[in-house]
Amino acid sequence: MEKHLHELTAECESRLKAGASALDVVEHAVADMERSGLYVAGRGSAPNTAGYIELDASIMDGPTRNAGAVAAITGVVNPVSVARRVMEETPHVMLAGKGALAFAREQGLEEVADPDSYYVLPVGVYEDEIYEQKHGTVGAVALDQSGGLAAATSTGGIFGKLEGRIGDTPLIGAGTWADDDIAISCTGMGEDIIRAGGVVTIAYMIKAGATPAAAVDDMLAEVKRLGGDGGVIAVTRDSEIVMTYNSQGMKRAAVSSGKPVTVATFKD
Ligand code: ASP
Numbered sequence: 182m183e184k185h186l187h188e189l190t191a192e193c194e195s196r197l198k199a200g201a202s203a204l205d206v207v208e209h210a211v212a213d214m215e216r217s218g219l220y221v222a223g224r225g226s227a228p229n230t231a232g233y234i235e236l237d238a239s240i241m242d243g244p245t246r247n248a249g250a251v252a253a254i255t256g257v258v259n260p261v262s263v264a265r266r267v268m269e270e271t272p273h274v275m276l277a278g279k280g281a282l283a284f285a286r287e288q289g290l291e292e293v294a295d296p297d298s299y300y301v302l303p304v305g306v307y308e309d310e311i312y313e314q315k316h317g318t319v320g321a322v323a324l325d326q327s328g329g330l331a332a333a334t335s336t337g338g339i340f341g342k343l344e345g346r347i348g349d350t351p352l353i354g355a356g357t358w359a360d361d362d363i364a365i366s367c368t369g370m371g372e373d374i375i376r377a378g379g380v381v382t383i384a385y386m387i388k389a390g391a392t393p394a395a396a397v398d399d400m401l402a403e404v405k406r407l408g409g410d411g412g413v414i415a416v417t418r419d420s421e422i423v424m425t426y427n428s429q430g431m432k433r434a435a436v437s438s439g440k441p442v443t444v445a446t447f448k449d
Contacts, residue, residue: 203323203331210321221317225303226337231344237351243330243359250275250351320366330364355379369411377403
């Protein structure tokens, strides 16, 4: 998995250097992780209590403030790409459930041919744990050469979740945010992230004068106070990267024009 994250991050760096937009790069990174089956998103997800897989994803473009999301979608290979089409091809921000799938079909986006053989347990999760409250998410944030910021997030949610349960990930402002100053994506107990006000609180704390690191710490402390834990990745328009968590660990990778690719899971 570290190898996968390292290679993917290096590839995203090449794309940004070649002039790709932050929006294209975050969609690419999240779609790749969704396909990998290594993380709790896309292919690596577990069924809800009704026995089938429902996925959530969102994407946001800082320069335009456009955003798209899908919630409790079934049967698509890349929920993040459906979210992007919702952003670009509809007047809406979020589609859910069977309407989201119908829209993905109409857009010709790839569907899972055989759910029974497609879905796998992500790395570190075992069969007897799929009805425990395990969870995970993938996310990406990027700053491109023209100063554009974007963020995208995708998840299989909480294992053993009730049918129809939707967490923070597809909620713009809760699991994903991008504006002219910062792009943010988060992971953790969705219910507590939502009740803490989500990642948009970080953006507004910064506007009120907090440093990015302090604002992220504050938001995560509130998630903890409410009983959950989580992690945040963010990049600012000044290229400051913040990757902080108060969960046990958070698989993460970063690269910038000044620093080579780094990959880590626990405190380093
Ligand atoms: N935030 C996700 C959710 O609640 C899960 C996670 O990030 O671990 O659906």
